[in-house]
Amino acid sequence: MTRELLFAGFGGQGLLFSGKVIAYKGLIEDKNVSWLPSYGPEMRGGTANCSVILSDDPVGAPIISNPDVLVAMNLPSLDKYEPMVKPGGSIFVDSSLIERKVTRDDVNVYYVPATKLAGDNGVPTLANMILVGKLLQVFGEYDEELVKKALGKCISARHADLLDLNLKCMEIGRDYE
Amino acid sequence: MAEKVLMKGNEAIAEAAIIAGCRHYFGYPITPQTEIAAYMAKRMPKIGGTFLQAESEIAAINMVYGVSAAGKRVMTSSSSPGISLKSEGISYLAGADLPSVVVNCQRGGPGLGGIQPSQSDYFQATRGGGHGDYHMIVLAPASVQEMAQLTIRGFELADEYRMTSMILADGTIGQMMEPVSFDFEIKEAPEKPWATTGTQMKREHNVVNSLYLVPDVLEAKNFERYEKYAMICEKEALAEEYMLEDAEIVVAAFGIAARVAKNAVNAARAEGIKAGLIRPITLWPFPEKTFKKALGTAKQFISVELSMGQMIEDVRLATGCAVPVTLCKRAGGMIPSPEQVYNSIREAAGKAGE
Numbered sequence: 366m367t368r369e370l371l372f373a374g375f376g377g378q379g380l381l382f383s384g385k386v387i388a389y390k391g392l393i394e395d396k397n398v399s400w401l402p403s404y405g406p407e408m409r410g411g412t413a414n415c416s417v418i419l420s421d422d423p424v425g426a427p428i429i430s431n432p433d434v435l436v437a438m439n440l441p442s443l444d445k446y447e448p449m450v451k452p453g454g455s456i457f458v459d460s461s462l463i464e465r466k467v468t469r470d471d472v473n474v475y476y477v478p479a480t481k482l483a484g485d486n487g488v489p490t491l492a493n494m495i496l497v498g499k500l501l502q503v504f505g506e507y508d509e510e511l512v513k514k515a516l517g518k519c520i521s522a523r524h525a526d527l528l529d530l531n532l533k534c535m536e537i538g539r540d541y542e
Numbered sequence: 543m544a545e546k547v548l549m550k551g552n553e554a555i556a557e558a559a560i561i562a563g564c565r566h567y568f569g570y571p572i573t574p575q576t577e578i579a580a581y582m583a584k585r586m587p588k589i590g591g592t593f594l595q596a597e598s599e600i601a602a603i604n605m606v607y608g609v610s611a612a613g614k615r616v617m618t619s620s621s622s623p624g625i626s627l628k629s630e631g632i633s634y635l636a637g638a639d640l641p642s643v644v645v646n647c648q649r650g651g652p653g654l655g656g657i658q659p660s661q662s663d664y665f666q667a668t669r670g671g672g673h674g675d676y677h678m679i680v681l682a683p684a685s686v687q688e689m690a691q692l693t694i695r696g697f698e699l700a701d702e703y704r705m706t707s708m709i710l711a712d713g714t715i716g717q718m719m720e721p722v723s724f725d726f727e728i729k730e731a732p733e734k735p736w737a738t739t740g741t742q743m744k745r746e747h748n749v750v751n752s753l754y755l756v757p758d759v760l761e762a763k764n765f766e767r768y769e770k771y772a773m774i775c776e777k778e779a780l781a782e783e784y785m786l787e788d789a790e791i792v793v794a795a796f797g798i799a800a801r802v803a804k805n806a807v808n809a810a811r812a813e814g815i816k817a818g819l820i821r822p823i824t825l826w827p828f829p830e831k832t833f834k835k836a837l838g839t840a841k842q843f844i845s846v847e848l849s850m851g852q853m854i855e856d857v858r859l860a861t862g863c864a865v866p867v868t869l870c871k872r873a874g875g876m877i878p879s880p881e882q883v884y885n886s887i888r889e890a891a892g893k894a895g896e
Contacts, residue, residue: 385719389548392721400548400719404574404657425805426798427718430879518548
């Protein structure tokens with residue numbers, strides 16, 4: 366099986382980090398993975414995205430034309446990538462930052478007011494991890510041990526306190542109905 | 543087997559260089575290869591090595607010349623416009639028969655161009671780049687694992703043949719993260735009796751120089767070098783062969799283009815088209831034998847490139863134009879999609895528009 370995920374939003378929202386956590390979780394599960402960030406002019410202009418591919422087979426092109434999963438954290442990203450999501454795919458929308466609804470009816474959509482939830486919990490910069498928690502829960506892949514291990518790979522020991530905050534946010538996402 | 547870690551391609555190059563025993567790195571920042579310099583800046587001081595951000599690319603390559611003349615493993619890296627600046631120094635390294643490793647993490651050109659991935663420095667790399675009769679060994683990684691592996695191989699080849707190995711990567715492979723394992727067996731660097739390490743009053747002076755004013759002496763040097771090149775062509779050409787046994791449509795692609803092409807070949811095979819892929823791993827020497835072998839079944843070659851068509855010339859030379867060779871391209875920082883390559887394969891198979 367192959368799953369292609371696209372994380373998109375503004376620079377600074379932690380989308381590259383979200384992708385890295387998902388990629389590391391895949392690596393720990395012995396999957397083939399690739400993680401490709403945008404590094405071009407669009408990044409400098411404010412929007413950032415990263416493409417993550419998880420597969421049982423070797424990953425070919427690391428570039429994603431039609432994602433199975435889109436995580437959108439701003440309106441320009443939803444406008445740009447909604448049409449590209451595969452039919453039957455999934456879109457995760459930060460509904461505290463994007464007011465409009467997804468217009469397609471052939472995809473599964475999950476609205477999570479991630480930025481608001483993060484703010485309410487005193488960690489306004491970790492909305493990204495709330496969406497990651499929700500994503501893993503939706504796919505039935507929220508394994509606490511694996512999640513902790515993956516976070517441990519992405520956060521250096523010096524910042525161990527951040528690990529707990531990230532974990533807390535992933536749990537908020539996991540439990541959000 | 544060592545644990546796999548997720549790492550950017552650029553970082554994997556830097557770590558591999560350190561594993562290979564490189565303790566001297568000189569560079570100058572440029573997107574999309576700056577992670578190499580950043581990694582070296584962090585690691586070199588901790589292991590007794592030298593990281594130096596030079597005042598320019600030209601200064602950096604001449605520092606490479608100095609360290610290499612002193613017999614140590616040394617590396618520099620840049621991206622396309624910076625490699626043009628280094629080309630003078632690379633020619634001097636060739637003229638003095640000095641080993642070195644130079645990384646080009648290519649971006650779109652010409653001129654300052656852009657910062658997105660490209661393969662448009664193929665001619666520059668495979669034909670030498672600077673002035674004079676010379677070649678570099680050119681290695682083209684297609685994954686983060688190969689970024690590490692070919693960097694180590696690059697140091698070995700450079701020392702063995704006393705020439706520059708170029709790692710010809712691109713912005714995508716440099717920026718992407720993939721699992722990589724650094725479980726390598728490292729060959730010790732060979733003795734370098736020619737190095738300028740001080741005579742200790744026990745031997746004659748060693749001289750490292752590229753100036754030969756007497757033409758027949760310089761000619762003899764060139765002849766000697768080209769005998770070495772002929773041996774390298776015989777021994778070191780390397781390519782990955784994918785589904786080639788019965789391939790009628792043979793796609794030729796290196797680096798990131800080969801990964802896109804592999805998706806397309808798989809899609810074509812699923813449709814019953816006999817497609818295959820040759821992925822040159824050494825661009826110089828070009829794996830001519832692999833192409834000649836493929837001529838047994840091939841009815842057409844398609845060169846897939848992130849350029850206006852450069853490797854296609856080597857494909858034509860290697861196959862003697864015995865069958866048609868066509869081009870599937872994007873340029874300026876764009877990457878062909880698997881669909882674009884797939885459509886080229888279908889067209890070649892006479893199925894376009896079906």
